[in-house]
Amino acid sequence: DIVMTQSPLSLPVTPGEPASISCRSSQSLLHSNGYNYFEWYLQKPGQAPQLLIYLGSNRASGVPDRFIGSGSGTDFTLIINRVEAEDVGVYYCMQALETPNTFGPGTRVDLK
Amino acid sequence: QLQLQESGPGLVKPSETLSLTCTVSGGSMSSTNYYWGWIRQPPGKRLEWIGTVYYNGRTYYNPSLNSRITISIDTSKRQFSLKLKSVTAADTAVYYCARRVVRGAIGFDYWGQGTLVTASP
Numbered sequence: 001d002i003v004m005t006q007s008p009l010s011l012p013v014t015p016g017e018p019a020s021i022s023c024r025s026s027q028s029l030l031h032s033n034g035y036n037y038f039e040w041y042l043q044k045p046g047q048a049p050q051l052l053i054y055l056g057s058n059r060a061s062g063v064p065d066r067f068i069g070s071g072s073g074t075d076f077t078l079i080i081n082r083v084e085a086e087d088v089g090v091y092y093c094m095q096a097l098e099t100p101n102t103f104g105p106g107t108r109v110d111l112k
Numbered sequence: 113q114l115q116l117q118e119s120g121p122g123l124v125k126p127s128e129t130l131s132l133t134c135t136v137s138g139g140s141m142s143s144t145n146y147y148w149g150w151i152r153q154p155p156g157k158r159l160e161w162i163g164t165v166y167y168n169g170r171t172y173y174n175p176s177l178n179s180r181i182t183i184s185i186d187t188s189k190r191q192f193s194l195k196l197k198s199v200t201a202a203d204t205a206v207y208y209c210a211r212r213v214v215r216g217a218i219g220f221d222y223w224g225q226g227t228l229v230t231a232s233p
Contacts, residue, residue: 039219041159048208048223051157055217092159096217101161102172 001093002026004104012112013087019080021107023093028073029056037097040069040078043106044089052091053078085111114139116209116224124203124231130196133168134224141187142167147212148185148192149220152205160205164212165192199231 003026014017029038036056041049051060053069056076066081080087088111093104120132126223134148139149149164163173165183173181177196185192196203210220 035217037217041220048210048226049220050223051219055221058218060219060221094159094219096219099161099164099172100176103159103161105158110220 001100002029002102004093004095004102006091006093006104009105009107011085011107011109012014013080013109014112015085016082019083019087019109021078021091021093022110023071023076023078023104025074025076025095029095029097030073031078031097036072036076037095038069038071038076039096040067041092041094041096041103042089043051043092044086047089049092054096078082080109083109114211116211116218116222118207118209118224118227120227120229122228122230124199124229125233126200127198129228130194130199130203130231131173132194132207132209132227132229134192134194136192136211137230141192142192145214147172147214149210149212150183150194151208151210151220152186153208153226154167154205157205162194162196162207177216203229203231205229 024031029036038056040053043049057069068079090106113136117135124130147164150162165171165185180197182195206226208226210223
């Protein structure tokens with residue numbers, strides 16, 4: 001299975017400031033079609049996960065443009081420009097290149 | 113607006129079978145553009161992909177659970193189901209059903225609220 005790791009695992013943030021989360025996969029997620037099969041999800045407290053980013057850098061429908069996904073191959077980053085209070089929760093990365101799809105351990109983002 | 117809702121017993125005895133159903137409303141299940149999946153989250157642990165089913169019944173399972181799981185679909189009832197045999201305490205988790213978009217590889221875009229299943233005597 002492809003192993004996903006994230007850093008940091010905990011991230012205190014200040015509203016209005018940027019935040020960055022990294023994810024690394026144990027093998028490249030770059031498909032021969034040129035797309036990275038990589039996704040970001042946010043699980044807000046008490047809720048199901050919600051899709052933020054797919055194919056490495058595409059924002060899902062309704063996701064604010066302060067969320068920016070980047071990266072290729074094995075290294076990916078999620079940047080939140082100007083964090084808002086509603087952005088707190090656990091952020092998970094997931095690889096969709098192979099089954100079983102596998103998730104990272106999660107990065108807990110909360111307010112300072 | 114598409115909605116998914118998990119249902120089933122919240123308590124299962126060890127060695128018995130866990131059975132959950134996901135009911136889909138507000139959209140079609142028969143489209144070739146979607147997979148329907150199960151994902152679980154043990155307490156304090158990361159999300160774990162269990163498996164997915166296509167509208168025609170084709171399934172993809174997590175090899176770590178392959179010998180114990182069955183996922184099926186009934187588009188006429190707008191439902192898909194999970195059966196997990198021989199449960200142990202390690203199967204205690206919140207179980208989510210979700211839709212995965214095929215074209216464009218958009219990801220799991222709709223999720224149920226999740227249901228906690230506890231494996232305990």
